Amino acid sequence: MSPVPAPPPPPRRAGPAAQPDPDGHGTPIGRRLVLGMVGLGAAALATAPYVQGGFEAFLGAASEKDPTSLTGLLPNGGGFRYYSVAASVPERGPENYRLTVDGLVERPTTYTLDALQRLPQTRVVRDVQCVTGWRVPGTSFEGVPLARLLDAAGVRPEARAVRFSCFDGTYTESLTLPQARRDDVMVALRMQDEPMRHSHGGPVRLYVAPMYFYKSAKWLSGITVTRDVEPGYWERLGYDVDAWVGRSNGRDDAPTV
Secondary structure, eight states, X not given: OOOOOOOXXXXXXXXXXXXXXXXXXOOOOOHHHHHHHHHHHHHHHHHGGGXXXXXXXXHHHHHTTOTTOGGGGSOOGGGOOOOOSSSOOOOOOTTTOEEEEEXXXXXXXXXEHHHHHHSOOEEEEEEEEOTTSOEEEEEEEEEEEHHHHHHXXXXXXXXXXXXXXXXXXXXXXXXXXXHHTSTTEEEEEEETTEEOOGGGTOSOEEEETTBOGGGSOSSEEEEEEESSOOOOTTGGGTOOSSOBTTSSXXXXXXXXX
């Protein structure tokens, strides 16, 4: 996917169309791009019966090789929108995936994909909510509670926050330590009862259930315990650091979580 220029900070209490889309792909499109989308959609419908997994699998695969980002504008992946802030993201699997836990900890640790899969897993089913308005209801995520990895590493007393880095080389996120220890925050290995696909941030992504989806960093490669919260990629462009669904980014339209 092609790189996306950094958008300006979002205006508070503006409608979804007035904001950049950190969870999906909200770039305005013109007639030429619409025609391209129609052509791509027609090709997908014609080809999908011959692709294992059907239409959704076709679009997921196409989005990973699409220099125009047109696939990110199609309704695909069960309602998700594919997005990356990097020009390209390498695929990683069992042979070369690594997740490092370091920073203010007593026992820095590096996990392989196999090691993460052998740890006790938890399952959370929630609506995935983008800050700009799109939503995917009843989405299941399975993985290792982040609190388990933090406890295994031995968080030092002076620690107050956690920073997350990604193997796209660009994206970062952060949480306070109490937020990171919630039982609905995990290092996710599966989504919708399938292994996490590359187009959804696999093989491992962060999942922060009670916050807008930009907090759930894709292609997770590093968990660093820090003294202070460090604003992530989208927060440096104006989005709220504490991204509670319905109670942040100028919104007050959801119940307390």
